[in-house]
Amino acid sequence: MLYLPNLENISTFVLVAKMGSFTRAAKTLGISTNATSRRVMELEAEMGVRLLFRTTRSLSTTEEGRILLSLAEKSVNDLMAAR
Numbered sequence: 001m002l003y004l005p006n007l008e009n010i011s012t013f014v015l016v017a018k019m020g021s022f023t024r025a026a027k028t029l030g031i032s033t034n035a036t037s038r039r040v041m042e043l044e045a046e047m048g049v050r051l052l053f054r055t056t057r058s059l060s061t062t063e064e065g066r067i068l069l070s071l072a073e074k075s076v077n078d079l080m081a082a083r
Contacts (some may be wrong), residue, residue, distance in 0.1 A: 009043035010068075011076045013051060016040055017061050017069045 016025040016036065026036040044051050051065035061069060 005046045009039045010072050012036055012039040013043050014073050014076045020059055
């Protein structure tokens with residue numbers, strides 16, 4: 001069966017990773033910080049890997065997160081430009 005992760009969750013992850021903040025990404029997306037966090041958690045569950053290390057003061061990508069970011073960033077940017 002073909003596995004297709006949720007594109008909205010991927011684009012949210014890319015934005016969070018690039019901005020280094022759930023709060024800043026949420027403001028850009030026009031949604032709550034909680035909803036932003038939930039999207040990334042859903043993507044992690046869909047993919048079966050942890051993408052971000054989270055603490056109360058910092059955010060960084062895991063090795064898997066860096067790989068996904070490098071593969072997905074251009075595609076997400078292209079889709080946003082097309083929109």
